[in-house]
Amino acid sequence: MSERNASKTDHFTIRFDTPVKLKSVAVLTGRPNGDDALAAGSLELSADGTTFESAATFDKGKASATPKAGTVRAIRVRSTEDLKHPLVVREITLDSNPRVTTFRYPVEFTIDVTDAPELREWTENAVRVCEREYPMICDLLASDGFQPPTQIRLAMKASYDGVAMAGGNRITGSVKYFKSHPNDIGAMVHETAHCVQNYRGRGLPGWLVEGIADYVRFWKFEPGTAGRVNPQRAAFDASYRTTAAFLAYVTNRYDAQLVTKLNAMLRAGRYDAGVWKTLTGKTVEELNKEWRESLR
Numbered sequence: 208m209s210e211r212n213a214s215k216t217d218h219f220t221i222r223f224d225t226p227v228k229l230k231s232v233a234v235l236t237g238r239p240n241g242d243d244a245l246a247a248g249s250l251e252l253s254a255d256g257t258t259f260e261s262a263a264t265f266d267k268g269k270a271s272a273t274p275k276a277g278t279v280r281a282i283r284v285r286s287t288e289d290l291k292h293p294l295v296v297r298e299i300t301l302d303s304n305p306r307v308t309t310f311r312y313p314v315e316f317t318i319d320v321t322d323a324p325e326l327r328e329w330t331e332n333a334v335r336v337c338e339r340e341y342p343m344i345c346d347l348l349a350s351d352g353f354q355p356p357t358q359i360r361l362a363m364k365a366s367y368d369g370v371a372m373a374g375g376n377r378i379t380g381s382v383k384y385f386k387s388h389p390n391d392i393g394a395m396v397h398e399t400a401h402c403v404q405n406y407r408g409r410g411l412p413g414w415l416v417e418g419i420a421d422y423v424r425f426w427k428f429e430p431g432t433a434g435r436v437n438p439q440r441a442a443f444d445a446s447y448r449t450t451a452a453f454l455a456y457v458t459n460r461y462d463a464q465l466v467t468k469l470n471a472m473l474r475a476g477r478y479d480a481g482v483w484k485t486l487t488g489k490t491v492e493e494l495n496k497e498w499r500e501s502l503r
Contacts, residue, residue, distance in 0.1 A: 208294070208295045208296075209294040209295075212289075212290050212291055213286050214290070218285040219284040219294060220282070225305075228278055228279075230304070233269070234270050234271070235297045236295055236296055237295050239297070241268075243295045244295075246267070247288045249261045250262050250282070259283050284296055313357055315357065318361050318362070319360065322366075323386070326385065343423075344427075347427065348403045348404060348466075350467075353474065359377070360377045361378045361379075362378070363380045364379050365382040367382075368383070373398040378402065396429075407474075408475075415450065418451050419454065422450075422454045426455050436452045438502035441495075456501060460497075462486055
């Protein structure tokens with residue numbers, strides 16, 4: 208369901224990782240009681256994920272199609288008029304080869320590019336990357352009983368002077384920064400990790416919070432791009448990619464599940480400096496000294 212009333216420029220799109228042979232597709236919109244069903248809309252298909260063609264129109268909230276021969280890369284549900292209610296997509300039924308698997312961690316990104324319409328294509332691409340990496344992020348940052356967010360809002364703001372930031376299930380990106388650094392998709396993966404971290408406790412060590420998010424980025428999403436850490440300035444609590452490098456060292460040397468365990472403790476509000484001794488047999492200061500020696 209969209210956050211606001213949908214306009215004719217809004218759409219709900221599913222993109223497949225690889226093209227599929229689609230035998231049939233059926234879409235049901237609206238709430239279970241019948242409200243907000245799409246009365247005027249188009250069910251569209253795309254062979255390349257970019258160019259869409261109408262395959263069926265909606266009637267009383269329903270649309271179905273049997274595609275022509277060929278493969279499909281994306282499916283789009285689009286209203287053909289401005290709505291006085293949110294766009295509610297209740298069910299999509301696919302018969303395809305290969306079979307489309309159900310998302311283990313379903314998530315919907317909603318974008319706002321009001322401040323920079325020219326960044327719509329860039330933002331949609333960044334969202335597709337974050338959606339693709341979402342299962343990896345959720346697996347790494349899993350803990351008992353925790354359900355990752357199913358909706359994340361990404362807004363590009365001209366008034367924001369930083370790079371990007373996250374709060375709750377919302378990400379804000381700097382129009383100025385991403386116009387001049389269009390290849391920095393990893394920054395949005397970092398912020399998506401923050402949305403999944405979802406820490407509620409007070410007084411948590413910021414260096415570790417940011418270090419885990421950069422570990423997701425530089426050691427899982429784009430490994431080998433973090434750059435070299437200066438051994439003279441290296442410190443476990445230097446935050447961001449430096450702390451991420453420290454986490455990578457301890458993970459490789461002592462415990463492959465270290466980041467997952469630290470994340471669970473932070474989420475539960477049970478983190479303290481003594482957890483390093485519990486997890487590795489050494490204090491964080493001893494690990495820091497050992498890591499710095501390894502950098503030489």
